[in-house]
Amino acid sequence: MKLKLDIKSNAIDSFNESLAKYEQGEAGDLRAFKFAISHLSHCIELVLKMYLQTLDENLVFAKCHKEVVKRAKSENINLLEAYNLLEGEDFDFKKVIKDHNNPYTVTVDQALSVAKCETCGITGSKFVDQDFIDDIQWMKDLRNSIEHYQFEFTAKEVRLCVGRLVRDLAVFTDVFSLFDLEEAVGKDRYHVFAVLIDEYEHDLQEAKLEVAETKAAIFNSTRPKHRMFIEWNEYTCEKCGNDTMIPNADSSTGYRCTLKDCENEESEEIEVDCDICGCPWPNGEMTSWVDTYSYVCPRCDNPEGW
Ligand SMILES: [Zn+2]
Ligand SMILES: [Zn+2]
Structure with a gap:
């Protein structure tokens, strides 16, 4: 029981830490994104372990996981079916780790390999979709390379991936009744979370950042006395209603909206x-x-x- 509580409060702490670092990264401190990734990745690892504990408290241990894998192989069934089979036979997972003082816990991949088998009883669709798994993989690779000082990522990549992971995490914790992610967010971090959790808000924030970044790039690469000749206009997009239409060399009208999935090029204001x-x-x-x-x-x- 103690282990259970520790995992949950650690997961929530890591999540809040991640949001704090994310906010610093967004404000321009790129180094802070490194820590945002580490904390979020730790949080996801713990949440996946919490999920395993909803099946059996001991399933977080690698040795117990191995028993499930063994059974799945011998019966040629998936891991969840194998677990259910063992459970139905009153298999004693506790006994597997009885003589170990400090048994290894499962890896993210091992935990995911079980969660992946979960399907909705009504629609039959998978609870954990491939995009979530891909994003976790991307984050894991990034965390590894960060630890080896070989990281290479753009701020935009990090921002977009963190947004997707936060939204997936909210669904995951809800579907498996682990905890309410929104309630777990500290008051002083809530504004960061509120944008990340809302896909449209997050896309809009990205679109506005792209406007600012593109403008800065054009002006910074032009010599001061030539800046007066730059034709820079920001128009209101007629399709999405945001002030996100800016010059774009690939557009037939010369302008394109920076909002994802809008990308409108027409405006009577041009x-x-x-x-x-x-x-x-x-x-x-x-x-x-x-x-x-x-x-x-x-x-x-x-x-x-x-
Ligand atoms: Zn638009
Ligand atoms: Zn005229």
Whole structure:
């Protein structure tokens, strides 16, 4: 029972630590992302162990896991089915580790290999989807390379992956009734969590960051006296309603929304040059003249009106 409580409170502590470091990383301290990854990875490891304990308290130990693997192999069934079989036969897991003072616990992969077998009783679909497993793998690799000082990641990669993992973790802890992730978040970290847990909010935050980063990159790479010639506009996207339409070299209109899955390129606000006087105007206010000009500004279209 004590082990159970320790695992849960450690998992929650690690999660809150991870959020604190994530916030620092987001504020520009890239080194802090390293610790955000380590803490989150530790939290996930503990949560997976908590899941095993819902089956049998001793299943967190590698030796007990091995018994399940052995049975699965001999019967040619999956690990969960093998566990259920052993459980039905009143297999004594406690006895397996009886003579060991400090038995090894399972690895993340071992814990995942059992959780992976869980399916929804109603729909038959898997509770742990492949994307979650891939993200955990990515994070594990990253943590390993961090420990060996060979890490290479972009801040954006970390931010996106942490967001997905936090959302998956919330589902996982809920599906297996481990604890309420949202309730476990400390008050002073809640604003960080609130963005990560909401996929749209998180994507929007990324889109705004991309606007700021792209702008900074363009201005920083241009010599000060040439900066006045930069054509930088931020438009409101007509599709998603955010102020996230910025210049994009690959776009046919010259602009593209930075919000994931929006990527709209059309806006009546985008300025084009008048075919007659050459002045820029929002394209929505332009008139096209049959067989002559495609874009005529209101001033050239109706000179008397001005
Ligand atoms: Zn948009
Ligand atoms: Zn004109």
